[in-house]
Amino acid sequence: MADFAAWSRGIQARMESVLARVLPEAAIAPEKLHAAMRYATLGGGKRIRPMLAFAAGEAVGVDAARVEYAACAVELIHVYSLTHDDLPCMDDDDLRRGKPTCHVQFDEATALLVGDALQSLAFELLASPEACADTATQVAMLALLAKASGSRGMAGGQAVDLAATGKTLELAELEFMHIHKTGALIQAAVLLGGMSGGALAAEARTGLERFAHCVGLAFQVMDDVLDAETDTATLGKTAGKDAAQGKATYLTLMNAKEARIYARELIDDALAAVSIFGPAGQRLSDIARFIIERRY
């Protein structure tokens, strides 16, 4: 995993540089909005979704320079959702990536517009001429990202999450929520990375979909475990908040040891799914292993 650690730091540095380039400069009007968009996006983040996009591109043999567009698009959707999530009317959180949240640093109206504009920018980047090798696939990529972000994807998952606060969910209900809230965008990251090179062969698409489904759930299981077991300073966001807010998590359904075993099973399934790519699927496998071994 030493090699993976270097690779992931490389992706993080690359994303920092690419995002700094694609986000409008803070000197361009409206200055405050652009400064806030940069504040919310730059200087942190695990960049898991971009890693997945680059790794999926590698699995099917796409040039990394092309995958950058899909990687930025999914990351911007992710950052927009965090920015809106942190607002007082949602999770009301003050700390994100070790810094004051966007509405604390700026103001609520600005944070609202930051999220709105980051969503638009994600689609703008994915609609760049360089984002895909052929335009028919590119239109399908745009449709996929839109669906994954919307009411039957990420935004819908947020709505289910809000409705579930204070309630006890069964495992099937909890997974329905996560498949939407985080799974849809993780799946988009993987598929868009692969599609950047053009239409995917049926077998490759099926493999990537199964991988993404398992990795998405495992990521959420481990998020719940880490939220309960880790301190705020290490997480860079407020720890223990899910339990305090009465949110449904995996740890309301199983203990931490069981949750880790469940995540392990999901990761084994993910590893099996990408075996079809042979050595080209190595980065995808590395990410799957990282998700179960991460500490924050």
Add this chain to the structure above:
Amino acid sequence: MADFAAWSRGIQARMESVLARVLPEAAIAPEKLHAAMRYATLGGGKRIRPMLAFAAGEAVGVDAARVEYAACAVELIHVYSLTHDDLPCMDDDDLRRGKPTCHVQFDEATALLVGDALQSLAFELLASPEACADTATQVAMLALLAKASGSRGMAGGQAVDLAATGKTLELAELEFMHIHKTGALIQAAVLLGGMSGGALAAEARTGLERFAHCVGLAFQVMDDVLDAETDTATLGKTAGKDAAQGKATYLTLMNAKEARIYARELIDDALAAVSIFGPAGQRLSDIARFIIERRY
């Protein structure tokens, strides 16, 4: 204009039916979010942007069934922006289209997600296979809508508007704000309607752009005049609010009579721009005249 009145009612009815079909049913999970998306979108609205899209399609000879996608996309972006605009951290408005605003009828978190999900749905619809005759133009349409919606378009205009509250703007600053806040999406409506049939010829594109620029500004001038002169019941939204909130409007720079003259000049310019389309441009001309003659 009797014919135009019937045509515009026809577009309104058509949009009500198409939007009711493309919005997820309220019975589909997450039910509350879907109910709120339908509440915010259906049952009202002048549908000016869809009218512009259909009229531009007619000017360049595109089948109306194809233009429906672009028309829905721009209207959904418009509705999302109204829903977020009405939130307490923005304009804090209780009344829209004669009904309680979305966050009053539901709650703030839901209204936030409604706006987010409507933006995604707009891009999803515009990425439908039927939305354009060729995929290269369709990618350009998606890029155009994204740019018009984002920080250098509509969302950026909102940010300028927020920053300008309580300040006196010069005409050039006011127009910069409006060109972004409402002009960008009006221009997108016109261009996307035309592009639905495939790439536009240079002359047609220039004509539509000039038309859209003039009509967008004239629309805003008349909005300011009507906001100052009309009662809340007729407008269907809170009247006189701009002045009460210290917002910069055309009426802080000129009196109502001068504003009407200015709008008239803009409309004359718009009419000249679409003369290149001959009789096919009739609906665009009708809309331009409607904008200056409307009472609400």
